[in-house]
Amino acid sequence: MRAVIPYKNENAKSRLSPVLSKEEREEFVELMLEDVIKALNDAGMTTVDILTTSTEGIPKEFKGDLIVTEPGLNDSINEYLQNASEPVLIIMADLPLVTGDHIRKITSVSEDVVIVPGKGGGTNILFIRHPNEFTVKYHDCSFTSHCEITEDLDKSMHIFDSFLASTDIDEPHDIVELMLHGKGKAKEYAEKRFGSETGKGRVKISPLSKLSSFI
Numbered sequence: 001m002r003a004v005i006p007y008k009n010e011n012a013k014s015r016l017s018p019v020l021s022k023e024e025r026e027e028f029v030e031l032m033l034e035d036v037i038k039a040l041n042d043a044g045m046t047t048v049d050i051l052t053t054s055t056e057g058i059p060k061e062f063k064g065d066l067i068v069t070e071p072g073l074n075d076s077i078n079e080y081l082q083n084a085s086e087p088v089l090i091i092m093a094d095l096p097l098v099t100g101d102h103i104r105k106i107t108s109v110s111e112d113v114v115i116v117p118g119k120g121g122g123t124n125i126l127f128i129r130h131p132n133e134f135t136v137k138y139h140d141c142s143f144t145s146h147c148e149i150t151e152d153l154d155k156s157m158h159i160f161d162s163f164l165a166s167t168d169i170d171e172p173h174d175i176v177e178l179m180l181h182g183k184g185k186a187k188e189y190a191e192k193r194f195g196s197e198t199g200k201g202r203v204k205i206s207p208l209s210k211l212s213s214f215i
């Protein structure tokens with residue numbers, strides 16, 4: 001079994017640009033990546049590949065294989081899967097709330113395909129027992145696409161239900177969840193930049209350096 005983390009550092013997380021500069025986003029995604037690698041290592045997964053668009057923003061301590069490909073998430077992952085001869089866990093780099101315990105549970109499921117949905121129709125983690133028979137289709141409500149692809153292949157499927165594993169950090173309001181539930185380096189980074197505002201409704205983040213709140 002091996003894990004692969006698709007990763008793009010350059011101008012990462014453009015949807016966070018209302019609250020973080022380009023440089024901050026590039027630093028932030030590297031820290032989220034470190035948190036994801038730690039969760040994999042905590043689960044005993046030592047065979048970890050990073051499928052990346054460049055060698056920028058890779059944690060210095062990373063010991064696995066770095067596979068550099070052209071931008072294009074689906075093409076690069078599908079090429080990777082075609083060449084895989086053992087079960088593959090595809091885990092996105094923007095999941096700083098994922099723990100070793102989630103990874104252990106996901107990889108213990110006996111079904112052919114395990115899907116961890118992402119917020120708003122995405123796919124945060126895919127565990128595929130027969131990877132060279134599978135094709136991924138990220139973006140455009142990939143959760144639905146991955147369910148359909150699994151069904152079309154006549155494979156068994158398990159949807160892994162977890163608030164923390166399903167929380168990917170895409171938009172400013174997701175940073176609230178990181179500050180509330182995070183434990184690692186990305187949370188530390190967020191705490192240096194944002195405060196939280198509590199009231200009757202949901203907690204909001206606000207910049208520590210300015211008086212006005214942005215969401």
Ligand SMILES: Nc1nc2c(ncn2[C@@H]2O[C@H](COP(=O)(O)OP(=O)(O)OP(=O)(O)O)[C@@H](O)[C@H]2O)c(=O)[nH]1
Nearest residue numbers: 006007008012013014015051052071072073092093
């Ligand atoms: N290898 C590879 N990984 C990618 C590419 N685009 C995105 N990723 C990774 O795929 C995962 C999910 O991507 P998104 O959530 O869309 O991240 P993003 O593209 O940085 O964010 P936005 O600019 O806000 O869409 C993250 O781990 C990204 O680092 C790509 O072209 N190639």
Ligand SMILES: C[C@H](OP(=O)(O)O)C(=O)O
Nearest residue numbers: 118122123138139142170
């Ligand atoms: C890549 C994409 O990520 P999202 O835009 O949902 O974070 C997806 O999960 O299909």
